[in-house]
Amino acid sequence: MSKKILRNEAFQSLFASLICIVLGVLIGYIVLLFINPSGAGEAIMEVLKNFLHYSKANLQLKNFGNTLVKTAPLLMCALSVLFAYKVGLFNIGAAGQYCVGICASIYCAIGLGLGWLPCMIIAAICGALYGAIVGLLKSYCNVNEVISGIMLNWIALYTTNMILSTVKESTSPYTFHLNTHGVDAMLPGLGMDKIFAGNTYVTIALPLAVLTAVLIYVLLEKTKFGFELKATGFNKNAAKYCGMAEKRNIIVTLMISGGIAALGASFMYLTDYEQWMCTSSAVPGMGFNGIAAAFLGGLNPIGTIFSSYFIQHITNGGAYVDKTMYCSQISDLISSLIIYLCGFVFFIKFAMNKYLDKQEEKEALKAKGAESEKGGDK
Amino acid sequence: MLLLVQYTLVFASVLILVALGGCFAEHSGVINLGLEGVMVIGALGGALMMRYAPDGIGTFPLIMLVLIASVVFGTVYSSLLGVACINFKANQTIVGTALNMLGTAAATVIVKAINTATNPNDVSSTIQYVDEKKAFIVNIGSFEFNWFMLIALIALVIAYVTLYKTKFGLRLMACGEHPQAADSVGINVYKMRWAGVLISGVYGGLGGICYILSGVSEWKFENGVAGFGFLALAVMIFGQWKPSRIAMAALIFGFFRALSNTYFGFDFLVSLDITGSVYNMMPYIICLIVLAFTSKKSRAPKAEGIPYDKGQR
Amino acid sequence: MENQYAIEMLHITKKFPGIIANDDVTIQLKKGEIHALLGENGAGKSTLMSVLFGLYQAEEGIIKKDGKEVKINNPNDANDLGIGMVHQHFKLVECFTVLDNIIMGVEPNKFGFLQKKEAREKVLALSEKYGLHVDPDAYIEDITVGMQQRTEILKMLYRENEVLIFDEPTAVLTPQEIEELMQIMKNLAAEGKSILFISHKLNEIKAVADRCSVLRKGKYIGTVDTKDATIEELSAMMVGHDVSLHVQKDESKPGEVILDIENMTVASKMHNNNAVKNVSLKVRRGEVVCIAGIDGNGQTEFVHGLTGLEPLVSGKVTLCGQDITKMPIRKKLTSGMSHIPEDRHKHGLVLDYSLEDNCVLQRYYEPEFTDKFGFLRRDNIRKYSEKLIEQYDVRSGQGPITIARSMSGGNQQKAIVAREIDKNPELLIAVQPTRGLDVGAIEYIHKQIVAQRDAGKGVLIVSLELEEVMDVSDRILVMFEGEIVGELDPKTTTEEELGLYMAGAKRDEVKA
Structure with missing residues (x-):
């Protein structure tokens, strides 16, 4: 009975992810010990506690809201990475597509004064088109999607800097606030701010992101299109052999993937929670953290909801460490350690199955006893 | 004009070093996507050495110490890739990406910790090396000769000789092309792949320190190395995994990268009135275009990216 | 008494999860003999040889070399003991030269720098001595399969191996190349080398081997002198019961043309020439057409071109009267084509x-x-x-x-x-439909194919197995270097004649 659970693919993924988290946090703790042994324990607790840092329920809720605000775009980036990965593509370009999404949503909101829905849609379309470039290069020119993704990330960054310079404040490198220059484009809150102690940044973005996760799940598991995409991901030769339009599928996948990432950007920047700095010298880390969340979530859309929250939870938690001793990047360190450890997931599962095989073999031998060995019918 | 040549040569040196690193890893059969991270950590090693090296130890010892520190840091860091991808057969793309993120995060945490420890108000991730930097530069007229140009040239020759003229190179390339064949004649594939990965760490580390010494005299580690590791991989692909062609490719890419640093020195370019962002984008755009035309007929090592499993034949 | 055995493998047992690949197997190889190891696919021959070559370690049993017990933990140990092997799938690095492949692992060097000059001379001398005719500076990707195999043989000779293992060496060769290989093997044995020859082809074993050991389902069945045993006896030992490999089928009744290929040309991925050159053929309802040929003569590209996996350079394909040349794969598959891939x-x-x-x-x-x-x-x-x-x-x-x-x-x-x-489907295309299968499965699949024919469908088979070609088909087309060089009737032709066509030694003008 318990064996069955241990054999279960979903359980194994969960188990492996938990191991990655525990080890990641542990190594992070050791690093803190090296930096300054006196406050390490406290600091790692702050990272894990995040908004529980505050003792008042009001403040806790408000800061919980802040974590959720950033969870929505992270979840979208993770879904973007996950979706492409199901087709065998590693969309490291999600970061650039996210950046394009920022550029489109802010420019439409402030520069063109559009409402939130058109802003979102245009952002998604721009992201999809940007993703399509990777897809076209991959399917027609055989360019490795990781390299082209990285190049496009940089191109997206500088383009965004250039375009958004037209809607920035004259005295600072930041773009205008939406609540002064693009009120129409602010995402509706649907009264959710009341739940989170008046945190007006909590908007429909969050339920939309969760809905996207569910839709992706249904698309991949229940539909003809998902059947084709996964077949292409597992074995693109077989997909071609049975007449699936492999090149088209690659391009469509990257378009959807890019669209999701860019939509995620609008989930963040149309709340006015952050503004774009037009002198940025690196693409936002959201797309890269998405990789962490996707793999930590066992490449399952539903699992990704939880892993995204966790990654964002510790990222926000980093802000509460004692700045006189440590810096907030300790959370980045932990999340990148977790991705590194995710590389071992395959091995962990393999080791689990091997262990279970051995156990079963032993039991079978005991049970069979004197009975003669049966041939390898497996 | 001279400035453009100078920057082209410096950036080309970085690209040659790192691309050769990638080249060694790939010829052994491992894709080192983590070169970006290796560069950051290598640069960190060198920068820390510059910071802590005793004053007045002389130019040559300083250069050697800095190089050694970078090499050691880069090599140790790349062993993380080796463990995961060779011994535990992890997905090389995931691990490489993780190493890139980890490199920047770890360097930032370490440098900030050091800065804060010396001065509680200093929360920056910057290391300065104004004086130390001078050790690496020799002024020939108005041309600043950087020792790394020579180092890159030497590294190039060594790479060529190693790959094509030695027993080691023959075996290394066999592991990237047909590991089963190598195994069947008694070559230890795991060992050779480890060698490839570690050498890529050596070259990547050198490339990292070279990069942060290329123009500026302080480095903010939060910024990483701006995609140079990936540019180097593009150079490697464009160079078809051959050292001599890699050198050519590096010069071309180096030129465009240098242009973004020096375009304001050319009246003609200034008169075009294009924003700096466009020049910043140039190397990446050129890279994409070049890849689009060269990737179709790839001579990549056949077994790269596939973990070697003794049991599978 | 002097020990007469070069290699003895005694009571070897090797298990894999869920399967016992070798179960108490014993074989003894005499010095200077050619010893065949016979068994079906999956009988455990390759596993046994991998144990001898140090690629696997056996759980039980011992190996003796010249009467002394030895431990072979890796190919290096095997090499040190003078054991060499030509693997079924060649272990050659394609972008290296012949010479580089030969010296790999035992490179002559000074301080790590390669010294290829003497190695070259040695290779040329060996090549001369055994009549191998290999150019040491050619790249593997440019030479024929037969040449590649000789490179493998040279690899062993260069290492001065005394015990040579050949793992199914004839599968990829033309009948004429097989003849030459047999001669080379005999030369080697005459020079005192001991040879283990793994095969499931009875007539080859009969022709070249002195003795033959038989494995079945991982178990050792026995050893016989080949000159005393008949092919039927060997076959019975191999499969455990008497089998007729012959497929029962009635006379074919060809109907209308279902597939019509006109002047098909397909480019090659490996080299600049076309892999398929101007091929025309027809398949009718109610007949099995078989394309015979040695591996690598354009059959794969031909099928890929036909089914749409590769684009055509030129030509026209008509299926059931409909031009399907430029159709996407999905459309072809829904127009009555089925494809059992290679x-x-x-x-x-x-x-x-x-x-x-x-x-x-x-x-x-x-x-x-x-x-x-x-x-x-x-x-x-x-x-x-x-x-x-x-x-x-x-x-x-x-x-x-x-x-x-x-x-x-x-x-x-x-x-x-x-x-x-x-x-x-209206047309069934089957490429090597029985590769790597046991006798039972082969029989079953052949029956299914014939049933399709009897139901009035067209069947096009591509096969490398002569027996299968002779057995199942109603009409044989031979493909050589991308061209159809002969059309034969399986009832009147012989395997020898077929072989001459397959080797390109004989060709007719074939009308479509």
């Missing part, structure tokens, strides 16, 4: 999908399996796959939900055959 792992199956998903791989989009909103109809998929599994006797651990990867090769192939035949 490589079941590369093309035929999505190994990580369940058996039921693989069963509908060609039909998942049909209304029966996908509703009008694009959702899969899982219940129908289950029912359909259960039907196929039942009807075609596909065996697997957990029925429809078994992951294809975990199934045996024979059952994987059966699943593909079931899927492709159940589509009820």
Whole structure:
């Protein structure tokens, strides 16, 4: 009975992810010990506690809201990475597509004064088109999607800097606030701010992101299109052999993937929670953290909801460490350690199955006893 | 004009070093996507050495110490890739990406910790090396000769000789092309792949320190190395995994990268009135275009990216 | 008394998870003899040789070299003991030269720098001595399969190996090349080398081997002197019972033309020449047409061109009177074409999908399996796959939900055959449909193919196995270097004649 659970693919993924988290946090703790042994324990607790840092329920809720605000775009980036990965593509370009999404949503909101829905849609379309470039290069020119993704990330960054310079404040490198220059484009809150102690940044973005996760799940598991995409991901030769339009599928996948990432950007920047700095010298880390969340979530859309929250939870938690001793990047360190450890997931599962095989073999031998060995019918 | 040549040569040196690193890893059969991270950590090693090296130890010892520190840091860091991808057969793309993120995060945490420890108000991730930097530069007229140009040239020759003229190179390339064949004649594939990965760490580390010494005299580690590791991989692909062609490719890419640093020195370019962002984008755009035309007929090592499993034949 | 054995493998047992590959196997190789190791696919021959070569370690049993017990933990140990092997799939690095491949692992060097000059001379001398005629500076990717095999032989000779293992060396050769190889082997034995020759081809064993040991399902059956044994006796030892490999079938009654290929040309991925040159042929209803030829003479490209996996350079393909030349693959497959691919792992199956998903791989989009909103109809998929599994006797651990990867090769192939035949095609294209299968499965698949023919369908088979070609087909077309060089009637031709065509030694003008 318990064996069955241990054999279960979903359980194994969960188990492996938990191991990655525990080890990641542990190594992070050791690093803190090296930096300054006196406050390490406290600091790692702050990272894990995040908004529980505050003792008042009001403040806790408000800061919980802040974590959720950033969870929505992270979840979208993770879904973007996950979706492409199901087709065998590693969309490291999600970061650039996210950046394009920022550029489109802010420019439409402030520069063109559009409402939130058109802003979102245009952002998604721009992201999809940007993703399509990777897809076209991959399917027609055989360019490795990781390299082209990285190049496009940089191109997206500088383009965004250039375009958004037209809607920035004259005295600072930041773009205008939406609540002064693009009120129409602010995402509706649907009264959710009341739940989170008046945190007006909590908007429909969050339920939309969760809905996207569910839709992706249904698309991949229940539909003809998902059947084709996964077949292409597992074995693109077989997909071609049975007449699936492999090149088209690659391009469509990257378009959807890019669209999701860019939509995620609008989930963040149309709340006015952050503004774009037009002198940025690196693409936002959201797309890269998405990789962490996707793999930590066992490449399952539903699992990704939880892993995204966790990654964002510790990222926000980093802000509460004692700045006189440590810096907030300790959370980045932990999340990148977790991705590194995710590389071992395959091995962990393999080791689990091997262990279970051995156990079963032993039991079978005991049970069979004197009975003669049966041939390898497996 | 001279400035453009100078920057082209410096950036080309970085690209040659790192691309050769990638080249060694790939010829052994491992894709080192983590070169970006290796560069950051290598640069960190060198920068820390510059910071802590005793004053007045002389130019040559300083250069050697800095190089050694970078090499050691880069090599140790790349062993993380080796463990995961060779011994535990992890997905090389995931691990490489993780190493890139980890490199920047770890360097930032370490440098900030050091800065804060010396001065509680200093929360920056910057290391300065104004004086130390001078050790690496020799002024020939108005041309600043950087020792790394020579180092890159030497590294190039060594790479060529190693790959094509030695027993080691023959075996290394066999592991990237047909590991089963190598195994069947008694070559230890795991060992050779480890060698490839570690050498890529050596070259990547050198490339990292070279990069942060290329123009500026302080480095903010939060910024990483701006995609140079990936540019180097593009150079490697464009160079078809051959050292001599890699050198050519590096010069071309180096030129465009240098242009973004020096375009304001050319009246003609200034008169075009294009924003700096466009020049910043140039190397990446050129890279994409070049890849689009060269990737179709790839001579990549056949077994790269596939973990070697003794049991599978 | 002096020890007469070069190698003795005594009571070897090697287990893999779920299977015993070698069960108490003993073979003894005399010095200077050619000793055949006979057995079907999966009988454990390759595993046994891998144990001898140090690629696997046996759980039980000992190995003796010249009467002394030895431990062989890796190929280096085997090499030090003078044991060399020509693997079934050559272990050659394609972008290296012949010389580089030969010296790899035992490179002559000074301080790590390669010294190729003496190595070259040695290779040339050896090549001369045994009549191998290999150019040491040619790149492997540019030379023929036969030449590649000789490179492998040179690899062993260069290392001065005394015990030479040949793992199914004739599978990729033309009959004439096989003749030459036999001669080379005899020369080697005459020079005092001891040879282990692994094969399942009885007449070759009869022709060249002194003694023969037989394995069946991992167990040792016995050793006989080949000159005293008949082919029938050897065959019975190999399969355990008398089998007639001959397929029972009636006279074919060819009907109208179903597939008409005119002047098809397909480019090669390997080199600049065309792999298929101006091929024209017709397949009629109610006949099995077989394309024979040595591996690598354009058959793969021909089928890829026909089915749309590769684009055509020129030519026209007509199926059931409809021009399908430029149709996308999906359209071709729905126009009455079924394709059992050459490589079941590369093309035929999505190994990580369940058996039921693989069963509908060609039909998942049909209304029966996908509703009008694009959702899969899982219940129908289950029912359909259960039907196929039942009807075609596909065996697997957990029925429809078994992951294809975990199934045996024979059952994987059966699943593909079931899927492709159940589509009820007008034309069945089958490429090496029985490769790597045991006798039972081969018989079954041959019956299915003949049944298709009898149902009035057209069947086009591409096969490398002479026996299969002679047995199943109604008409044989021989492909050599991308061209059809002969049309033969299996009832009147002989294997020898077929061989001459396959080797390009004989050719006719073939009218389409």
